[in-house]
Structures are given as C-alpha cells and as structure tokens.
Amino acid sequence: MSINRHSFLLQCLHDLDQSLRGLGSRLFVARGQPEIVLPELTKKWDVSLLTYEGDTGPYSQVRDEKVMKTLQTLGCKTSAHYTHTLFPMDQLHTKWNKSEPPKSYQSFMNLFKSMGAPRKPVASPSIGDMPRESVEINMSGFSIPTLSDLGFAENEQPSATDVFPGGESEGLKRLQQTICARPQWVSTFAKPQTAPNAISPSTTVLGPYLTMGCISVSTFFYEVVKLRPKTDPPESLIGQLLWREYFYYSSFTTPNFDKMLGNAAHCKQIPWRRDADLIAAWKEARTGFPFIDAIMTQLRVQGWIHHLARHAVACFLTRGDLWQHWEEGAKHFEFTLLDGDYALNNANWQWLSCSRFFYQYGRCYSPISFGKKTDKNGDYIRKWLPQLANMPAKYIYEPWLAPIEVQKSAGCIIGENYPQPLVDHSVVSKENMGKMQAAYELQKKGGDVVMPDPTPLGFCRTAKDSAVIPSEENKDSSPSSSSRKMKLGPETFFAKKKAKT
C-alpha cells in the first residue's frame, strides 16, 4: 500500500483506540504473522473465544482458515461475522443456487430483491458492554505503529489524509454532511450526472470509510433509505451499493478474479501488452494528455478520484489508447486508492477494459473531449497541473496544438515543461477497436490468446510510487526526463502534430 493508505489506516486505528478509551478500554495492536502471533497470544492470555470480521477476499480467506484451524486445536472457539456487505455472500449464494454468478446487474437485482431487507446496523456499545478483562491485562508493546515503524522514511509524508482523514468519527461526519444533511441531493442522485473533474468532489467520498470499516454499509444503506430517494438503481445511491454487492458476489464466485489468464470462463482473453515505460508514464502523469495527467496527479496526492475519472484513465491505459494490461492498472489503483478494494477494483478494471460486465468497445472515452463536458475552462487541469495554469481554455485539453507564441506566453513549452502526447488518440483508439474485435472473435472460435509479452512485470514499489513528488519536480520535468527517451511502439504511436498557426 502507498503511504497514503497506510496513513489512513493508522488514523482509523487511533480513532478506534480513542473510542475504546472512552468506554474504559483500549485498542491492542499485535504485530507479526497472524498465523503465528494469534495462536501465541491465545495461549498466553488463555483466550476462550475469538470473534472477527469475515472477509471474502482470497488472501483473507487463506489467512483466516490457517489461523482458525490452529486456534481450534488450542481449544479456542472462533466466530466470524460477515457484515462488510449488505448480505453475507454465502446467503446470496444459497439463494441464487446456481454455479455461475449473475451475468447482468438486472439479474443480480432480482436476486437482491428476493433476499428481503438487509440487516439493520447495530447500536454503538456502552461502557457496560465492554469486557472487564481487557483493561486488566497489563501490557506494553501493543501500541499503534507509526509510519516510520512501517518502514517509511522521515522525508516521506502522506498527503491524502490531510483531505480525507481516516477513522469512524471522520466517516460519520462525512456521512452526516454528504447524506443526512442533503435530503434533496440524495433523493435526486444519479451517478452518471456527477462530474469527474469537480474541484470539490461531486460524490460522497464515503468509499474509503466503507472500505476500511469506519462506517458500515448497512448504516449507509438505511440513512439513504430514510430519505426516500426518488431515483432508482442502477444510478441512484442505493443503486451504487447494489453495484458494490454485485461485484462482491461476482468476486466471491470467481477464482482468479484479479487475473485474466485462469479466468477465461468470465474474463475476455485479450492480448494486452506490458510496456514498463508506458505504464510508468501513465502512473506518473506523463501521458501528455492534461485531463489524464491531472486525474493521475489527484490520485497520487489525494488517494481518491471520482468514479468517472477512474473510467477515463482506465480506458486510456487499456482498450482506449495505450493497450496495456488491465491487471497493471488494477495493481496501481489498489496500491494508491484509499478505497482500494479487491472486488470492486478488479470488477471495474474488467468493466472498463471490456473484459467482463461491459463489452461495447465501440464506446470509447476521449482523453480530450470527455472532461470538456463538465469543465470547459479546464479549472481541474489548472489545479493539478500548475505548469498549464495559464494555457488558454481553447488549448488546455490539447496543449500541443497551441501555437508556439501561445505556449511561450502561457509559460509552458510542450515537450519541455509538459510532455508531448504519447499517442494520437483518434488513430490508436480506432486501431484498438479492431484488436478488440479480433480478440473477441478468436475466443469465440475457441482459439487461445497469445500474449505479446509472456513474462508479466512484477509489481515493484518504486520510489515514485510511494513518494509524494513535490510539485516543483513536476514543474521541472524537463525534456531529459524518461518520457522523452521512451521508445515509441510500432504503428500506433504518435507522429507529432504540428502546431496550428
């Protein structure tokens, strides 16, 4: 995880600790391998019952299985509670009673409706509910770790938690401000009509708080229901929670949900490339498309971007422009996003790359036009890419078209202060549609996909991934930065357009 995600998690733990102290207890953080540390503590403290929040991700399932087996041999009872989704996944599975998960949102919604009402949120505990034993254990060494304990250097600082601080208190505050205090906004909410490039978020940003368990999905659900929304799923706020539930259920019933190979029954097999330079340029906001680079900068700094902004950059990396593997994009999002989530992240990357759930590859986001619909002046770009702050609105989405005099007076020479575009979108997007069609046809005929690069890249935590790059570095990004030396691919890449005079 990025330093931002770590920081968010640590703030969550501090907030939880504060709440527990208010109830006469405290939080104890045990460190180490769960399958080693938890049995040790169980013996040491003579624990008779361990309860935990169940998680349906494959990593957690394997881990929990190991821990629970060991604990049971020690005579410790265990009890899992699956409350991260509106319904426990095995309940949905029993009701659905088919081996293949629903292939459409409509089908899932029918299943959901047949389940009855989701469980109600549980009331907050009071002092009398807390086990007395926990305060009697005299312990040191169970404090909440610091960022430096976790291996981050002194000069590495989180930036996302300045804007979105972690913790239940902050989550409830945000729920109050964005949902409870805005009945009108909630009741007319339609997701596709919210702007991806609003300076101040056009959606709730409750995702990080749901992901980290600061507020429960049932609390969210019933606060919205209370306001009697007039809009319906899939676009309404309840509809958003149903998407979440649908993707959780899809991931629950699909082995290798985070991979293309080994997942051919559900995931389209497409010969994506893995070009380290192109992937790095995308991650580091050096694509030369201001809309894309602004989004990627907000992602790095704030650990959150609007859902449609995720669409734009995911389409750009995969089927739209760069033709890079969606798994690489998913890994970067999971590393960076405060609301990085196995089920939702991998589902959406498959959606955007037309690998599963959505297949209309003819519909392609333009890195130039899409943002203009909601931000004609490019204020969002100016905020995140200050080197373009003085570019006239006419050229802000395609600064390489600005005449050189305009570039000079804006103080931003394309190719020096800001990169040339990596590709010609109108050319590559059409070519990629042809590749999509060919891949679909091959799979239909039963042929095997041939990956251009059989050796997947490892996911390295590079300095640039984790460091918060000061804005000066962006400003100084000179022609000698690696984007200039990038070897441009064969037929697809950009022959520099001449500036219009």
Add this chain to the structure above:
DNA sequence: TATTGGTTGCGGAA
C-alpha cells in the same frame, strides 16, 4: 431466431 436493453461515448446534424 429476432428483438430489446444496457449506470456514465463521440461527433456531427437537425
């Protein structure tokens, strides 16, 4: 087998 619908496309014509 044909038809309809699908959370969130684009670009141009009317």
Add this chain to the structure above:
DNA sequence: TTCCGCAACCAATA
C-alpha cells in the same frame, strides 16, 4: 438540446 450513425458487443426475453 436531441437524435443518429458509428459498427455491431453481450444478456435476457419473446
């Protein structure tokens, strides 16, 4: 602002 062509996807239904 609304509609259509683009080129033709998949899932569900009749």
